[in-house]
Amino acid sequence: MTLHAPIEVPGDTWRRIARPYAWVVFALTFGLLLSDFMSRQVLTVVFPHLKAEWGLSDSELGALSSVVAIAVGVLAFPLSVLADRLGRIRSLVLMAAIWSVATLVCGFASNYQEMFVARFFIGVGEAAYGSVGLAVVLSIFPPQQRSTVTGAFLAGSMVGSVLGISLGGVLATHFGWRASFVGMAVYGMALTVLYALVVRPGRIESPVRNAGSSKNKAHPPLRSLFSTSSVLSIYIGSGLQLFAIGALLTWLPSYLNRFYDMPLTQAGAITAIFMLCTAVGMPLCGAIADRLCQGSPTRKIRLTMGYCLLCSVLLTVAFQLPVGMAQLVMIGLAMFVGGGIVGPCGTMVADLTPPALHSTAMATLAIANNLLGMAPGPFVTGLLADRIGLASALQLLPLAGIAAALALLVGVRNYRNDLARVSLQPCTHPSTLTSKAG
Template structure:
């Protein structure tokens, strides 16, 4: 057998829907998991819009801001995801997701009482600890709720929690920060996650029956067997490389795009906020205005890109084109550097905000295809582990080092360019990582048809 993409092999038929679950149960479950994932990103990303107020009050450098948005969160998020995922292969996944939501929400509220960098860093570590249990268990559940033909769309719907959470985090965080301060923003956004976690614990369906769960504990592959299965999949390895590169670029961009606008377009934002007040009577400060606008851009364009990627991939897979899991995100990744260059190099505030919509759309296209591919590359009882290992590298390298790298580059460039141009060129230089992502996706394309098993 060759690695040629045109090689004809038999692909196992998708398994039937879980017994005892009606279409209404599945819709409720998918909606609940979407809302939990949305709050996951509200609590994860809210620090981005609050970065400048936090920096001023606590006297931080850009590298410290980068560590708060990336490294502090990623260290424990990445390392705990695997043992929690192994637990999820055997235990009740609903309870894992619910308890995770309650934990990260409590630590988000704690961020609001931090008095220095160390305390805030440790509180963000707590957020990462809580969120470590969400994604692997949730994606494993979704794969049990749906058939392979609808898996990319279902996981794309789940992944729409990323732009939706970023929207809510930026808008709500910015508005609360304008009126009550950044500390109140952390405290107030933590409350809904606690309530939703409790609701999920008592109402979310777990497809595994008690008898299936009991027998499954004996049939679940050991960690060594799971690693052996994953290590033999060249597609999985290349998709992991692609995910790391995409995460590095996306989290770097999200962490500092607000800082870029507040430093390079402060005057333009003030003018736009004044015009908004004249037209509507709504009074917003720069942070509240920018949070609202960027939140809408990230939310709307990100949701559109996520939906588009999932729907296009499902249609292509239904026609037998399994390569779409890789080619669709590869095309989007290749276009991203050019879209970001145009956005960050323009001096016109309105043009820059409008141009930001295109990279937000493009960077969201890959969510549905890549997660659906990973879930399809392994047996059902290895899915949570596959996702956890996949996200271990993506978060430790992409999330942990991406924002930190931008912060370090910005601090160095600021010595000669000033803080505005320093952050601009730090963001532009790191956007070239998307080319590596596109190359990795195309490498995965060569073997994906052979490697898909479920």
């Protein structure tokens, strides 16, 4: 992949996008992220209906959920690479259309096999949306706002999950389980059409023209995603911190049921509140990072370490307290702060990778978050709970935050030099460094 000197520097999109239009693009991209997770999570609320109507086993029901995760895990990286090369806006529209149509097919499925295939295509459509959508959002806002908008955008995963479960439950109760899927599909289709009409590739994506042939697009090599110790430390630190968040989101309903004697419906509602705490913490902690970290290349990574350690302290205190409101408040605060790392981490990964690979970089970060955090967190906590009890297993979660802070500490040592190295690479936006260096 030979690099050529481009006439226009990628990463300058935000300079020529009017602020009102940028926020319109953000709102529509965020709205589609809501649709993404609403379509993914609505299935869980109709499990009892499917089990009764089709006589499904729990393993078959679980497979309908897992097939989406498998498709996302396998396809996120290659589809993100493809979107970086073929155009992000058109790719987003195509992705949303695929998962919306597949969700509609779920509503008309006549048997388990049809539902399974439709769920797979939901995963195909959703696989790269988060990474490509975040890359679009990052490109239209100036560097000093990117932690805020990154956190706000990624909070859509939590909000969409809550909406999918709650609205899906209402539709299933009043109109039957098929209406749950149809409702999510109609929302997704309508927003996809609106997105295609309003978000124009010509206004967002400025093609890089080279002095040579048009075939020689300025695409940095994929090794640029892993070329510095700082970006590696951020991938690892982000994933380790989300180990605790993933474990809490999975096991809090069981914890509340066993130790607070809550019925599962109430425990699920309380857990939804904790999810919203995380969703609120993502943009607010990102905004704090944007406000406090201007003028210093290393302050943002140090603040992210602080978020990890503060989350660990709050969880330590929480699970030393007796059951009661004080413990629930401390858990909520821990989840608020713990989710706050996603904005700064996403921004730092963008700063340390070429803009032409930002979709792929965000996919790499998402893979790290899942492989190191969201996937093993619930599983390892469950294994420990079988041996030492659920309460004791949850008491060990602060260790994940400490490990995350130690991983980020490696990046602190080289962050300034790594940022300077990346800024000197072709196809990299030089203002990223100048906007941060005081």
